[in-house]
Amino acid sequence: MENRSIIKLYLLGPITNSTDYAEKFKEAEYHLEAAGYVVVNPVEIEMEDYFALRPGQRIGETHQLRADLHEMLVCDGIAMMPITVPSSGCARELNLAFDLEIPVRTVDAWIEHVEVIAREGR
Numbered sequence: 001m002e003n004r005s006i007i008k009l010y011l012l013g014p015i016t017n018s019t020d021y022a023e024k025f026k027e028a029e030y031h032l033e034a035a036g037y038v039v040v041n042p043v044e045i046e047m048e049d050y051f052a053l054r055p056g057q058r059i060g061e062t063h064q065l066r067a068d069l070h071e072m073l074v075c076d077g078i079a080m081m082p083i084t085v086p087s088s089g090c091a092r093e094l095n096l097a098f099d100l101e102i103p104v105r106t107v108d109a110w111i112e113h114v115e116v117i118a119r120e121g122r
Contacts, residue, residue, distance in 0.1 A: 008038040009110060010072040012093050013081030015043065016061060028081050028107045035114045040075055042068045065089050069096065077103040079110050 011028055015021045025043045032039045047059060047067040068089070072078070078097045083090055097104050105113065 006036070006038055007076045008040065008074070009077050009079040010040045010075040010093075011042060011081065011107075012072075012078050012090060012097075012104075014083055014085045014087035014090055016089060017085040017087060024081060028079065031111060032079055032107060035111045037079075037110065037114075039079070040071045042071070045071055061089065065092060069093065072097070072102075073100075075102070077105065077110065079107045080104055081107055 009032060011025055011032070013021065013025060013028070015025075018024070022043055025041050029039045029041045045064070045067050047063045050067040050070060051059065051063055053059060069092075072093060073096075078093070080094075094104065096102075
């Protein structure tokens with residue numbers, strides 16, 4: 001992962017039980033992109049792009065999680081936001097990331113990681 005110049009990160013944080021999630025995700029995405037990362041923001045993932053829905057068919061959190069996981073699995077790492085409310089989606093994503101040995105760091109730790117590499121001239 002570290003030998004590539006561009007790292008793609010999946011942004012992980014609570015959505016369902018959070019009232020201001022969109023702003024928090026957008027702010028984290030902005031800071032990670034400013035540090036040079038490509039960011040997959042699950043708030044912007046349209047589940048309709050992943051599922052053929054019949055007219056009037058209802059889709060729920062499970063469908064959204066499946067679409068999110070599809071995107072997460074092609075990322076180089078997970079950028080974790082503070083988990084301030086219970087989130088079964090975050091728990092599932094984290095468990096899968098750990099099981100598959102996808103690197104997980106906080107948003108701030110990924111940004112610091114880039115700064116350390118820049119200081120060391122790598």
